[in-house]
Amino acid sequence: MSIRLSDGLLKSVEKPSRYTGNEWNSVIKDPKTVDIRFAFCFPDTYEIGMSHLGMKILYHLLNERQDCYCERVFAPWTDMEAKMRENNIPLYALETKDEIKNFDFIGFTLQYEMSFTNIVNMLDLAGVPLTTADRKDNDPFVCAGGPCAYNPEPLADIIDFFMLGEGEEIINEVMDEYVKWKGTGKSRIAFLEEIAKLEGIYVPSFYEFDYNEDGTIKSFTPIKPQYPVKIKKRIIKDMDKVYYPEKMIVPYTDIVHDRIMLEVFRGCIRGCRFCQAGFIYRPVREKSHERLMELAKKLEESTGYEEISLTSLSTSDYSQLEEFTTELLDEMKERKVGLSLPSLRLDSFSLDLMEKAQKVRKSGLTFAPEAGTQRLRDVINKGITEEDLLNAVSLAFNGGWHGVKLYFMLGLPTETNEDVEGIADLAHKVVHAYKRVPMEKKGKGLNVTVSTATFVPKAFTPFQWEAQDSIENVSQKQMLLKERIRSKQITYNYHENKLSFLEAVFARGDRRICKALIKAWELGCKFDGWGEYFKYDIWMKAFEECGVDPYFYATRKREYDEILPWDHIDIGVSKKFLINESKKAYEEKITPNCRVNCGGCGAAVFESGICGGNGIG
């Protein structure tokens, strides 16, 4: 049933066009003509959700099916939520304004642990039972995918099934099974049992955990013998053949990335040991530059956007970057389309490229050395040296840039005060490099920003066994760094440690913390990632009331032989490789990138991309 939103209500909230839909390229269908209604839910605001590439892909992919209508749902901002609750307006989908309680699927994309309370809140707003156990036959199936699904356990009670890995193929397979099941009168479990046979589907309620006295996991067991013991992630083998939308929704209101997103490759050749994305998205698989040109042209025509951004984990590593960007800039020149180039490694080619790309602001460039000393950069396998950085900033300063942002992490394994002080030293060296640039080439007024985030150990990284540094320790390190930064041209920013602590709890949590999540929501937590709404004390209260020790998850070091809550998920990269990488970290030994030398991580089982199989790496 379609809900009614009065003008008065919409006028009383911030940015009402978040809630009204009707954007260009949004899909209009008659819901009566489809078998499947899918609510694609993003557990954050419209502006964040609409900037997410995965949603753009899966929205159009599902809507290509005649039998399915996929609509978008975002977390209403708190002002809108209050109005909705006041007026008994349930959570609705943007396209039809129908309440999503009556849909067949409610699918969440999990991009960030700190959006988990929004999932609970959205289900509640929709009027859907919060837990799998409470859902009845006529309730929708609640599913989820995305990077945080690689450790699905903290949401095990809430999500009926997870889709692991890249969704383009698996989601269609699930929809096919659903069409077969719908109307047969068979139970919900019968459907879940059917899809559990598909590679990449994980149904948490089909499994049980046993625990040791010290709280660690004793065993993980399928309830029935036919349920798979290992759930293997899905990957797309051929990036040139995979579905990619030829149109994208053009929002009315400003979103974070308001431009064409062109995905150049998946995966990353660099094995930074803290980076989850670098492992879960293996192997590296590229799109050919011909396919990218074709998509760029079609998307420009269908959206009218004036800017294209190349997206991937590290765009400089695209093997055909030079050929492709030259051709793209040439093609788009007449149309006055600008190119936005995130995550480039700075060398003379990329600087030249940035000059040519239209939307360059000469003020700001971003670098992520991550650690202050070479020793610690070797520990984390960052693969850049001080010389690399200083060469790059000198090049940039000579080219007229005068703002540099430097990103670092505090609390990395083996970190000492010397490493922390190294951050200040490095920033001062950057200031020094600016001083050496001839006057006539200098932009006006140097501005170096140093930002530190707190390291969060993540599942499926060589650091997954590490203890997170305590909130107090990191605060001390922040103070130390603040003291050490002596130049007025350097600004120092740091993150909220307490938020990182919570992130660490959920990044490696097991299913016992699910009740604390629901409790925290009951006590008023939502939009935790938004500084003004983060309520640390309430979270602590929720943990206490549920008898959950957050330190057990965040600040405890694990042994290599401990059963981890995500051990039943198979990402292709072997545990043996991760252990080896973890040991190499302590030996301060680096592992070369996948193009220089295969490290034997195990992703070759997929027989794709850089690991062999079809196409170049």
Place this chain on the structure above:
Amino acid sequence: MANIRTKFKRGDEVKFISHLDLMKVFERAIRRARLPIAYSQGFNPHPNMVFGLPLSVGVTSEAEYGDFEITDEQMSVNEFLTRLNSQLPKGLEIIAAKARKSKDNIMALIAASRYSVVVGINSPCTEKDIKTSLNKYLAQNEIIVKKRTKSGIKDTNIRDMIFDLNFEYKPCGTFSIVKFSMLVSAGSKANLKPELLIDSIFDFMKLDYEIERIHREKLFIMAQNQLLDPMDGLVL
């Protein structure tokens, strides 16, 4: 270079878009339609287009105006209209387009606007009550309202900004619906927002009310000492 003035509608589907965002909508529609729009020079080129008086968020209209400069002198205004319409989202529609010679900026010439405003009244009252108090209201020499300006909230006399004010009355169960039709000052020199006038009227009448919808029916520009339709040949 050719200049085209368009008159367009803004419906319910797009009434919550801000003025700035609406410009983006047009810019992207023009790009999709591959219309030969002229761009400003400079580092960040912008299409040469000027819109009439910005409409408040939530207000619909059948009298919005936009001036576009195109580089192709041969293109017919009809083709311009058809191609642009094919790329505009639901709720936006060009209803007329005319070539113009004048370079006058439409924004600077706007002088008055006619709105219809539907108001629900929650307290008991009759048609006669409203008529009597409205006459009293308009008979005042000065009507002071608090107006939000760039420098803060200021007392402003709006009496001279009200040119014409009528209403239709409909009883509706325990409450009543009144549809006002108002011709008021608009533009950069003096601008009276319909919400502000309604608030002032009901403040005066001391009735409990709610604005249901606001719709712009007409927009006038001042030229040759008269109020003219922006599509009038005299001003094109």
